[in-house]
Amino acid sequence: MQRFIEEALKEAKKAYEKGEVPVGCVIFKGEEIVAKAHNLVQTLGDPTAHAEILAIRKATQKLGEKYLRDCEAVITLEPCIMCSYAFVLSKIKKIYFLALDEKHGGVMSVFNVLDEPLLNHRVKWEYVPVEEASRLLSDFFRKLRS
Numbered sequence: 001m002q003r004f005i006e007e008a009l010k011e012a013k014k015a016y017e018k019g020e021v022p023v024g025c026v027i028f029k030g031e032e033i034v035a036k037a038h039n040l041v042q043t044l045g046d047p048t049a050h051a052e053i054l055a056i057r058k059a060t061q062k063l064g065e066k067y068l069r070d071c072e073a074v075i076t077l078e079p080c081i082m083c084s085y086a087f088v089l090s091k092i093k094k095i096y097f098l099a100l101d102e103k104h105g106g107v108m109s110v111f112n113v114l115d116e117p118l119l120n121h122r123v124k125w126e127y128v129p130v131e132e133a134s135r136l137l138s139d140f141f142r143k144l145r146s
Contacts, residue, residue, distance in 0.1 A: 007036055008074040009133060010024065011026065011037060012076040023052075026056040027072070029072075034062055037054035053078055066090075077099050078099075078107050082106070084123075108127065
């Protein structure tokens with residue numbers, strides 16, 4: 001798991017360097033990294049270009065399947081509602097996130113999309129706090145405000 005966390009943090013740092021909100025996502029199947037991505041909202045001028053959405057697109061293309069049933073993901077920030085539901089639609093097995101999003105979180109902080117009993121697929125999830133993920137976000141927004 002540590003290897004996937006480190007890769008997700010590398011992706012978040014790439015976003016930070018581009019002036020993007022520093023979020024990285026790695027999708028893996030067993031021990032193989034299937035896809036990785038970072039936020040490109042500003043770069044692409046696309047409000048849906050979140051790391052998770054981009055990684056899901058790459059993973060489905062690489063695997064040649066629309067579902068990621070045997071895959072898991074590590075994301076450096078709790079997914080928003082859009083990304084949480086995208087994980088439901090992709091039928092991913094489980095996600096791990098490293099920092100909370102107390103304003104937009106779609107898993108536990110604001111909304112609980114993944115625990116909604118009416119949905120046809122349940123994505124398992126785990127919050128794995130990693131200080132570096134939180135620090136990257138704090139530094140980014142502190143720099144943005146100054």
